Amino acid sequence: MKHELIPLTDEERWCRALDGMATPLAHSHAYCKALSLSVEYELFLYRCDGDGGKAVCPLGVRRLSATAPPELFSPYGSGGFVTTWPSNKGHSFFAEWTDFCRREGFATAYIVQNPAIELPTDMVHEFEEQPQVVYLLDLTPPLKDMFSSLNKTHRYEIRKVDRDHTVTIAHSTPVLHEAFLELYPQTMQRVGASDCYDFSRETLKAFLEIPEMVPVGVIVGGKVEAVSLFILPEGNGRGDCNVMEYFLSASTSAGRKYSRNIIWNALEMQKKRGAGLLNLGGGVAPGDGLDRFKQRFNAVPCNLKALKQVVLSTEYKQLCLSAGVDSNSQDGYFPPYWKNRKSSTR
CATH class of the missing domain: 3.40.630.30 (Gcn5-related N-acetyltransferase (GNAT))
Structure with missing residues (x-):
């Protein structure tokens, strides 16, 4: 599979990646460009091609500090993954996705799935049900x-x-x-x-x-x-x-x-x-x-569903330790060190 992160500056490639796909407005370049006028983090469109289909997902990239590793998360809006694969492709995709995140040095990934978008059955199993309705x-x-x-x-x-x-x-x-x-x-x-x-x-x-x-x-x-x-x-x-x-x-x-x-x-x-x-x-x-x-x-x-993924466990534990939070926390907020930080969404 081929993976890429398309920057907001490349409008033509962004729009071409979405061509022919039934995506919500939150995936569009126009929406993400408008959102970028209020936030400090960078915005990208993730695209994966292979096995006769593709997946796309809008992503924000944030850092806890200037020296901290980057982390992926869902920007404001009804985004998440949209795919063209049948139900039996989801499991192999997440193995590839995790390898991609690891290669790019992302410590964590937190992706909230649009509840109106159906995913292949194997992909759904990777998401946790959230209390938000x-x-x-x-x-x-x-x-x-x-x-x-x-x-x-x-x-x-x-x-x-x-x-x-x-x-x-x-x-x-x-x-x-x-x-x-x-x-x-x-x-x-x-x-x-x-x-x-x-x-x-x-x-x-x-x-x-x-x-x-x-x-x-x-x-x-x-x-x-x-x-x-x-x-x-x-x-x-x-x-x-x-x-x-x-x-x-x-x-x-x-x-x-x-x-x-x-x-x-x-x-x-x-x-x-x-x-x-x-x-x-x-x-x-x-x-x-x-x-x-x-x-x-x-x-x-x-109930909303979210992917909560620790990609680089050593770096994640260090981020938790530096913030004084438990890396094994199960209180629902992920990553726990972003809780109550304005920069987590801005």
């Missing part, structure tokens, strides 16, 4: 059946707003773009969001310039009260990936109540265009208010 909503049933299956509070609130003639739901207008740029940092500060959501204005603007990244918002009395960004599953040569994603949201304090209508309006629009699945994401913590809000759409809970 995301919600996947099937968009194939008739719309009236989907609405009937919503939690009764969701149904009531959606109908209530629909009857309010002062409320307008808009898509992809310049006023939504400007409002999102202003409201997003205010919202993140108000809710005390994690560092991983701390995107620069340049990144947000670049996201809005991606054709598949569509803002849907609520305007009340001429004022934008809420805007959400959805990733739409169409266009630009990304194969037949038909998964829609509820990506980022921003609102005024009063505008939070319109989230149900924004999601329902966006899924209704994309259902008509053939989207088969909506990834709603999850809560900040299992069972919190945001988690329950998404569950009430009658979405199916799905």
Whole structure:
């Protein structure tokens, strides 16, 4: 098998590697370039060719210090591996992958798999189930059946707003773009969001310039009260990936109540265009208010799965020792010395 890491600076090779594959937007050069405007780590596209197929995966490369060995991890977004192999190729791939990581000097690898992307059976066995839950909503049933299956509070609130003639739901207008740029940092500060959501204005603007990244918002009395960004599953040569994603949201304090209508309006629009699945994401913590809000759409809970791999055991133990953490820690955070470090995601 042939392995390579394609740098963000080589846009042509990056796009060529994805040609014909059904990949999520998080794999695209445009998405990763936008993300790079907010982070300190380097971004690459991993590609493996051989045995009649290939695999691709967006990767970040970080170091605990200037002299520490590099480590691989999943950048923000619904990434992970996408392959074209049948189910019996996964086992041989991971042996090759581990050898590649060892040759390149990567101490660890932490890859979070997109829950909407199926992997060959042998590859799935290498991933550990995580406590984090995301919600996947099937968009194939008739719309009236989907609405009937919503939690009764969701149904009531959606109908209530629909009857309010002062409320307008808009898509992809310049006023939504400007409002999102202003409201997003205010919202993140108000809710005390994690560092991983701390995107620069340049990144947000670049996201809005991606054709598949569509803002849907609520305007009340001429004022934008809420805007959400959805990733739409169409266009630009990304194969037949038909998964829609509820990506980022921003609102005024009063505008939070319109989230149900924004999601329902966006899924209704994309259902008509053939989207088969909506990834709603999850809560900040299992069972919190945001988690329950998404569950009430009658979405199916799905535990995230991650590859947690120690490639260079001696170097890994030394990194743990230097940070004062147990190299045998089973508390779920991997690698344990990155916990509570802002640079782990920036």
